[in-house]
Amino acid sequence: MSLSYDVFIAEPIPLNVRERVPNGDERRFSPLSITLVYGDRDAVLVDPPLTRNQADDVARWVEATGKNLTHIFATHGHGDHWFTAGLLAERFDAQVVASAGTIEQMRRNVAIRPQFWDALLPGQIPDAPVTATVPDGNRIDLEGHELRIVEVGHSDTDETSVLHVPDLDLVVAGDVIYNGVHQYLVESKDGGVDAWRKAIDIVEGLRPRFIVTGHKNKDLDDDAQRAIAETRRYLDTVDELLPQHETARGFFDAMLERFPALLNPGAIWSGALALRPEKTP
Numbered sequence: 001m002s003l004s005y006d007v008f009i010a011e012p013i014p015l016n017v018r019e020r021v022p023n024g025d026e027r028r029f030s031p032l033s034i035t036l037v038y039g040d041r042d043a044v045l046v047d048p049p050l051t052r053n054q055a056d057d058v059a060r061w062v063e064a065t066g067k068n069l070t071h072i073f074a075t076h077g078h079g080d081h082w083f084t085a086g087l088l089a090e091r092f093d094a095q096v097v098a099s100a101g102t103i104e105q106m107r108r109n110v111a112i113r114p115q116f117w118d119a120l121l122p123g124q125i126p127d128a129p130v131t132a133t134v135p136d137g138n139r140i141d142l143e144g145h146e147l148r149i150v151e152v153g154h155s156d157t158d159e160t161s162v163l164h165v166p167d168l169d170l171v172v173a174g175d176v177i178y179n180g181v182h183q184y185l186v187e188s189k190d191g192g193v194d195a196w197r198k199a200i201d202i203v204e205g206l207r208p209r210f211i212v213t214g215h216k217n218k219d220l221d222d223d224a225q226r227a228i229a230e231t232r233r234y235l236d237t238v239d240e241l242l243p244q245h246e247t248a249r250g251f252f253d254a255m256l257e258r259f260p261a262l263l264n265p266g267a268i269w270s271g272a273l274a275l276r277p278e279k280t281p
Helices: 052-065 085-092 100-111 192-203 223-242 248-258 265-275
Strands: 002-012 033-039 042-046 068-073 095-097 139-142 145-153 161-163 171-176 208-211
Touching: 002 052, 002 208, 033 052, 033 085, 033 161, 033 171, 033 208, 042 052, 042 139, 052 085, 068 085, 068 139, 085 095, 100 161, 145 192, 161 192, 192 223, 223 248, 248 265
Parallel strands: 042 068, 068 095, 171 208
Antiparallel strands: 002 033, 033 042, 139 145, 145 161, 161 171
């Protein structure tokens, strides 16, 4: 019995924000990667999406495979990677699992949901109580193959993890690694960038051949070395350019000039506003 994996990309959706990005783009959510790791009969879904409509699309995609979905795993607590886990778990009679740290961050995201998530996407997100449990030994069994939950600490948020599938030389990396999309820097103050680098080192130490990232340009492949190198380069560029610019707009423009091909400049604008907040009298 061998394993395989496939990836569903949920396309960017507009946010309930009137202001545009300084380059004129509409504010949108980054594309989401939802991964299905499967064997002959059973499957594990990684990082279910954010909205009801996205969950319906993912459910039809899973149903088309004919596989029995046993587990739904969330790599970290940001709601775009688990808010529809309950809907999908009920539909497929699957178990929702996560690391202990991720479960705590899930609760935090539920607490901020009214003023953040629901404000950005009013009426689009289902009820999402935290039902995840920690599997024994941070392991998921898939038809006799071991899928390992590896905790990596802070990346673009606290208490993140990845799913290591040794039999496929695969890491499903959540937001530890990015692939062709601007990185989310809002939570990168006070040593967050250096902590993120340590998380990348842990992923690299797993020696994957393939990495599925939580936010991915669908036209790019899953080459692990390239994605790791490009994620590191982005963080190195943040450290280079941030001290050179005292304003959010200056930093944003500099990052956009350095990375013109990356998707969703709105993500770096959010990060710029957090890292260089406007000064008030």
